[in-house]
Amino acid sequence: MVLGLIREGEERAADGLGGIENIYYLDKPDFWYTLSAPLTARIWDAADTLARLVRLVRLTTPHTIVVMDPRPFNQHGGHQLSARLGIEAFRLASDAQAYPGQLAEEGLAPWRPTRLLAQNFGFESVLGPDAPERPRTDPDTGLPILGVWSGARSREHDATWAQVERDATRLYVTQGFAAMPARVPTDPQQIGSEWFTVVADDGRFLEAPVHRQAELKPLYAEFAAWADRTGLPWLANRVQPDYPPNPTTTIPAVTTAPIVNGVDEPGKYPGPELPLAVWQGGGSCTAIAKLARHNDDLYVFVDVTDDRKGAELAADDIKRHWRTDAVEIAIDPRGNSDDTSTTFKTGIMPYTASPGGPAAERDADNRQGLTPPGMQVAAVVTEPYRGYSAEVKIPLTELPGPVDPTAFAMNILVYDSDTDDKTGRTRLAWSPFGSPQADPYVWGTATLADYLPSPTTARPPAIPQTDTRSADSPASLAQSKRTGIPIAGNPRPRPAR
Incomplete structure (x- = not known):
């Protein structure tokens, strides 16, 4: 109020x-x-x-x-x-x-x-x-x-x-x-x-x-x-x-669960590298993403090259992640959503104010604010600052609905601030057309190789009113x-x- x-x-x-x-x-x-x-x-x-x-x-x-x-x-x-x-x-x-x-x-x-x-x-x-x-x-x-x-x-x-x-x-x-x-x-x-x-x-x-x-x-x-x-x-x-053609990729299955530590180690992400393109702004930030799956868990690794840190948000201010340097991961489990109320979206800040570690929240999705049980986040920030890497484990069983391995849709976005005033400057995305953070029609298809989903039920959206x-x-x-x-x-x- x-x-x-x-x-x-x-x-x-x-x-x-x-x-x-x-x-x-x-x-x-x-x-x-x-x-x-x-x-x-x-x-x-x-x-x-x-x-x-x-x-x-x-x-x-x-x-x-x-x-x-x-x-x-x-x-x-x-x-x-x-x-x-x-x-x-x-x-x-x-x-x-x-x-x-x-x-x-x-x-x-x-x-x-x-x-x-x-x-x-x-x-x-x-x-x-x-x-x-x-x-x-x-x-x-x-x-x-x-x-x-x-x-x-x-x-x-x-x-x-x-x-x-x-x-x-x-x-x-x-x-x-x-x-x-x-x-x-x-x-x-x-x-x-x-x-x-x-x-x-x-x-x-x-x-x-x-x-x-x-x-x-x-x-x-x-x-x-x-x-x-x-x-x-x-x-x-x-x-x-x-609409341009949606990008596509295959998410490989790995036999050993990756350790979520913000580091891309040999064999950890055997799938193709996904380049992220600018969709707003024009700064010097660049980024790539990698994907993998182990059992019912999706793993996402994002590597960002950047020249200036954004604002460090306080521990009690972990929201509106686009105000500073951040990664956003958006998932439509069946690839048929018309809006984000039936999707999963998380914002990951690679650093925060003291104690300074990474933090995550959910925004404008099926369960805004609450990260699901079992979700893990890690980040490595370079010193002197040249960018960061962020890594996250997302339980597929905690998505808003059952997963369709052949129609699974997602987008991966990066927000680059370059300021201390909590405002963004440049935005990148795997699929960068229109408003790619909010338009599931834009998101790419990511086929989940060899995946037999565990039974889950659709969750009605909980929208703050x-x-x-x-x-x-x-x-x-x-x-x-x-x-x-x-x-x-x-x-x-x-x-x-």
Whole structure:
């Protein structure tokens, strides 16, 4: 709850720089990073969230609604779902047949917003003040694009809006954004724009030709079905990217159980060496991985060449491993997961603050936070520092479900920090397309040679659902008193007769 209140304070301060006075929270848990809107919808109770959002639209009567990009590839499932719900609320708020109790019992009236915009990140490389003047069309949906140049000056701040945005972003300290450079370019030709897809204008959805894709993966097929139900099928045009071929390897069986000591000894890992490629950043870090299996245990060895240590996390701060130098191992035991709630993901930090040994945790998976019984971790850090090696034993019987030896999927990632401020700089992965830490469709296939799995049962995901309530927030309570709008999108008291 404390973190939620801290983040609310950061958000109110940041948005305040842009002149935003009121922020409304719907009291839904901000759980771990996922690329799945359907998973988020289950955790948020999407039907309840939509009702609250329609109520807020009717109470606040906006003329323009701006949502995030609703499309599924390479972005947070919470962002996707909030965009979907915003699109649905745009339509439903004006429909007297939608949530009639809000009208009859709360005294609200239907409200039709004029314009609906969705963030579009496909034009970020287009710079300069003249860029938004040119008519543009989104190449995927076919809808028109609106650009707003960020180089215009804010009279209140005596700075460009690009600089105001950077100042605001750096106020999100708990998300690591304070480490961003303080200044943005001052050359107008180096300043970009904010780009939006115009989804609706004059109170009505815009239409575009529909371009269907065949053989959509389940996550993209679900989005296409939602777009059809919402009456916006063109939003699903070209929705599924062209995934590259998944890498493949064979995990050999070894007759003697490897000693987990962070050292690659002769004969310990007889299988092929797996090179890890850069998928974000561009530092000097390089890495390779090796795999082996003994009975029901998987062994992973990762060797990292690096030129600077990252921050040493404290023993009570073993979480969010991407803030420093770390290895991540992601496993989909049957190779059929649509999101990471049915996978195993562990982050391994090769060093920590005193006493300084390696540490591990689980993140954004079937059992976040808890390493399974029998898991072992070791690391060797070079002195003087030139990198490290990390080794882990993972019991296959402790994975979220039964193992399919021929479809076993996994990814191996390395995070390189090169700073002391708990922020990452470079990321590498065996399979580096898109968001490879969170997209099981990307992960490589690792056939388990000669393996007859021990019987196991699938484990339902345990997803943390703790959240900060608006009732616990002095700022939200004060805002409600000032505006007369109930907290959390709750019902308005029945008007006196």
